Amino acid sequence: xxxxxxxxxxxxxxxxxxxxxxxxxxxxxxxxxxxxxxxxxxxxxxxxxxxxxxxxxxxxxxxxxxxxxxxxxxxxxxxxxxxxxxxxxxxxxxxxxxxxxxxxxxxxxxxxxxxxxxxxxxxxxxxxxxxxxxxxxxxxxxxxxxxxxxxxxxxxxxxxx
Amino acid sequence: xxxxxxxxxxxxxxxxxxxxxxxxxxxxxxxxxxxxxxxxxxxxxxxxxxxxxxxxxxxxxxxxxxxxxxxxxxxxxxxxxxxxxxxxxxxxxxxxxxxxxxxxxxxxxxxxxxxxxxxxxxxxxxxxxxxxxxxxxxxxxxxxxxxxxxxxxxxxxxxxxxxxxxxxxxxxxxxxxxxxxxxxxxxxxxxxxxxxxxxxxxxxx
Numbered sequence: 096x097x098x099x100x101x102x103x104x105x106x107x108x109x110x111x112x113x114x115x116x117x118x119x120x121x122x123x124x125x126x127x128x129x130x131x132x133x134x135x136x137x138x139x140x141x142x143x144x145x146x147x148x149x150x151x152x153x154x155x156x157x158x159x160x161x162x163x164x165x166x167x168x169x170x171x172x173x174x175x176x177x178x179x180x181x182x183x184x185x186x187x188x189x190x191x192x193x194x195x196x197x198x199x200x201x202x203x204x205x206x207x208x209x210x211x212x213x214x215x216x217x218x219x220x221x222x223x224x225x226x227x228x229x230x231x232x233x234x235x236x237x238x239x240x241x242x243x244x245x246x247x248x249x250x251x252x253x254x255x256x
Numbered sequence: 257x258x259x260x261x262x263x264x265x266x267x268x269x270x271x272x273x274x275x276x277x278x279x280x281x282x283x284x285x286x287x288x289x290x291x292x293x294x295x296x297x298x299x300x301x302x303x304x305x306x307x308x309x310x311x312x313x314x315x316x317x318x319x320x321x322x323x324x325x326x327x328x329x330x331x332x333x334x335x336x337x338x339x340x341x342x343x344x345x346x347x348x349x350x351x352x353x354x355x356x357x358x359x360x361x362x363x364x365x366x367x368x369x370x371x372x373x374x375x376x377x378x379x380x381x382x383x384x385x386x387x388x389x390x391x392x393x394x395x396x397x398x399x400x401x402x403x404x405x406x407x408x409x410x411x412x413x414x415x416x417x418x419x420x421x422x423x424x425x426x427x428x429x430x431x432x433x434x435x436x437x438x439x440x441x442x443x444x445x446x447x448x449x450x451x452x453x454x455x456x457x458x459x460x461x
Contacts, residue, residue, distance in 0.1 A: 103309035119318035120407020143418045192400040232408020
């Protein structure tokens with residue numbers, strides 16, 4: 096029996112096929128799904144903020160793109176994934192409110208997406224697909240078996256990237 | 257920069273916020289009753305300091321569709337305030353206010369505008385009590401609305417809290433007229449403002 100493991104906000108989990116991973120209601124946060132297509136080990140991180148070095152309370156590793164993605168990769172490798180085969184898909188980073196950019200946290204969603212891409216780039220993990228930005232929330236399910244990343248939103252058709 | 261760590265916020269502070277929440281929600285109830293021209297009851301608000309993961313569950317799951325009204329606050333304190341209302345409650349309030357009975361999934365432009373106004377009045381009543389109690393000047397911006405999954409809407413205040421710690425502070429208020437309306441306030445003062453609120457109330461940190 097396969098199960099779908101839930102990943103909370105500022106959290107990360109890994110699993111092996113046929114299990115899957117999900118995170119519900121991604122808003123300005125970003126969901127980063129990484130897998131090894133051969134061993135079918137996969138992981139999902141739900142990050143909230145781009146950069147741990149700019150925050151004083153930064154001990155919560157999965158909360159930040161920089162520390163969260165690195166930790167996810169470490170756990171995947173420990174679970175039998177090959178570091179060099181890892182590929183990724185990302186979703187989220189919406190701007191939920193039109194004037195959100197007025198606050199000092201300028202365009203948080205956009206920054207989260209950008210930071211995630213930078214970190215994945217530094218780690219040389221290709222981004223195969225993304226569904227980011229815009230102004231609506233997303234629930235995602237990641238299947239390490241196929242690499243499918245299912246995205247559900249309110250009042251919109253489900254899609255797979 | 258002030259040294260407030262939201263993870264270790266004192267019980268006194270939570271009590272103060274609870275009291276402000278009480279008065280604020282009381283005022284908000286009065287405002288709502290005047291707006292709808294009917295009797296509105298309110299339960300004692302609950303102030304909760306929650307981990308990020310627990311917030312969605314409190315509101316019936318991260319995928320629960322909610323209406324979130326969000327305002328930026330400026331003046332002596334800076335930050336933002338959000339009022340969340342469960343989708344059906346929002347529907348009910350809007351039909352009551354406008355005297356319409358639309359059953360569609362989507363809100364019309366006019367209904368969205370009405371919802372923003374409801375949020376404006378309720379958060380305004382809340383901010384008024386905060387301002388009166390503390391003597392601080394608080395100017396809210398125009399409201400903005402998002403109808404989406406609870407998790408997605410809450411990611412906005414959660415991220416703002418996220419720069420301070422790993423918890424989110426939430427005031428849950430239950431209003432009822434003919435049906436029960438579950439409303440939630442999320443108040444997010446920036447780091448300096450926490451100190452200002454406490455100091456103005458004569459609390460030393």
